Amino acid sequence: MSSEFQEVIFDEFIELASEKVPVESLTLETYISTENMIPNKGGIEVASSLPNSKTVNKFVKGDTLFSNIRTYFEKVHFADFSGGASPDVLIFRTKSAQKLLPEYLYYIASNKDFIDFTVRTSKGAKMPRGDKGAIQGHKLLLPPLSTQQRISDILRTLDKKITLNRQINQTLEAMAQAMFKSWFVDFEPVKAKMQALENSGTEDDANLAAMQAISGKTADQLATLKTQHPDQYQQLHHTASLFPSAMQDSELGEIPAGWEVKSLDTMAHYQNGLALQKFRPEDENDFLPVVKIAQLKKGFTDGEEKASPNINPSCIIDDGDVVFSWSGTLVVDSWCGGKAALNQHLFKVTSDDHPKWFYYYFTKHHLDEFQRIAQAKAVTMGHIKREHLKKALCAVPDSDLIAHLGQTIKPLLDKAVAVRLENRTLTELRDTLLPKLLSGELQISTEDVA
Structure with missing residues (x-):
């Protein structure tokens, strides 16, 4: 000291x-x-x-x-x-x-x-x-006060960057969810096409209307995009052309013509975690941290429990994996807390047929209803069952349209994960420096502060 x-x-x-x-x-x-x-x-x-x-x-x-x-x-x-x-x-x-x-x-x-x-x-x-x-x-x-100020400045710089990253993540999430809802829930590009045709417009008018719905740009802004960035314009034009210009009846109600209705449990695989108290590590130096609902909410493992690394690989999660807690506090999140073992009451969500962003946002879309179901149960730990995944219906277009729209949404989700991983590093740095600075173990001078 x-x-x-x-x-x-x-x-x-x-x-x-x-x-x-x-x-x-x-x-x-x-x-x-x-x-x-x-x-x-x-x-x-x-x-x-x-x-x-x-x-x-x-x-x-x-x-x-x-x-x-x-x-x-x-x-x-x-x-x-x-x-x-x-x-x-x-x-x-x-x-x-x-x-x-x-x-x-x-x-x-x-x-x-x-x-x-x-x-x-x-x-x-x-x-x-x-x-x-x-x-x-x-x-x-x-x-002394001068040392307090220098220490506070160092730690505050890290905290400001962490806070800024959280705000960036909130913006990215809001953008992605708004796009997803517009395209796959409210069907705005399809309705824009239908409205244009009802107003005696041509197919080109309908496609332009869909382009506006997809991009959020006005006709004048699209004209500028066509001149200044023709490649981007053509890509947007092609994506808009993949949306139909009519609706059809389905068990979900009216959905875009040619799309199909799928339930969450047929669109993705929801792998329940394990009762990890039965899978303790054989070697205390070789283990996986356990993720329960509390750790999912916090976004990181805290070392409270450890599990054997030799468990079913489908119950091991890593950065970027989609995790859904279906009991107690219902949460859907992209895990960014490192490699870990998934406890029971949590689903690891994967799919062989659809991209991660697609089943991630569709699971989030149904979360409000899942939470309502869980809260209605007269038990301490409200939960949903697999039958509720089967009843959660989604309007699914063909793979070509999903791939084109993914070029817009996937980078937002990837960026959000990258920002959260950066925050994990910054948080670890702050929490390592904090006790050393406050104990005097790590000394600073005026030159240490910019």
Whole structure:
């Protein structure tokens, strides 16, 4: 430890803020509870509802919010706005910014040493909560203000890049889902063709209308594209020509003429995971981390459980694989947490007939209905059955059209996976540096900071 670091008591420099704010003054965007805090220091989501109480604890910009339920989920957030928080979210506030920077306080609360301390001293078995008294008596190492600033700057640079990548991913996902819904659920290119023909247009007019529906461009913008990028224009023209200009009746309702109806379970293979407590590693140095629903939600393995690497290969997942939790919390995701063993209650989704993006977005398309079915079950762990996969119908065009549309959607999904893998690397770097910087083991100088 560097000599400039001094051991201090948490309560000497940090207060647990308890000032109240009326709930009626809050919005879904300014209310934070443990439910809308994202694990692994992943930030926050918009709240789904406001509490029934008249008041909640008030936080201000610069406070650190710390979820005090099951603190091993590492739900820690640096407030960049003022609002209100539920009682199970502790509000850490520096008593003097001249002695402890708010940004540095956030990294103290994010440090694994502090998280582990709160886990060890938690009370309660079913829903363990951090012990406020123990937290207030926790010992910290505190460097001078200038060192706090340099350390915060280094870690904040990594956090900003991680946050930017998350925003990029959200944009990519929204774009891909909007395209998929337009083409395969709402059939907008087909309807655009039909409307053009109903208005006495020619086949060329119908194709142009479909091109607009596919690309989101106006006729003038397409004319410019034709002049400046003729190859792109011709590719779009050919893709539009593959859409039919009529609808047909089906068990799904009206679908584009020539398309067929398939159920999810015939379009893709949903491989259930294993009861991995029966497949422990033969060698403690040769194992696969286990992915359960909790790890899928977090997006990474945490080493809580290990499995033999010699399990059925169809129950091993790796980066980019589609995973669907069909019990408890229903989630569909592209796994980006590295090679792992898949536990029961999770499907690994694959297909020999259709590309990954196609069955991924069709599974996501049916997720709302699956969640409704699971929530309706009067059991602790709501779930769906394979019969529900059979009842989930999809309108499927020929392989030629799927291949052409894949040239647009597949790169978005590939980019999203690549960005998440970059974030995994950045997160590992941040979490490696964090305890070393805060303990003084890794010393920095002014020259270390750009």
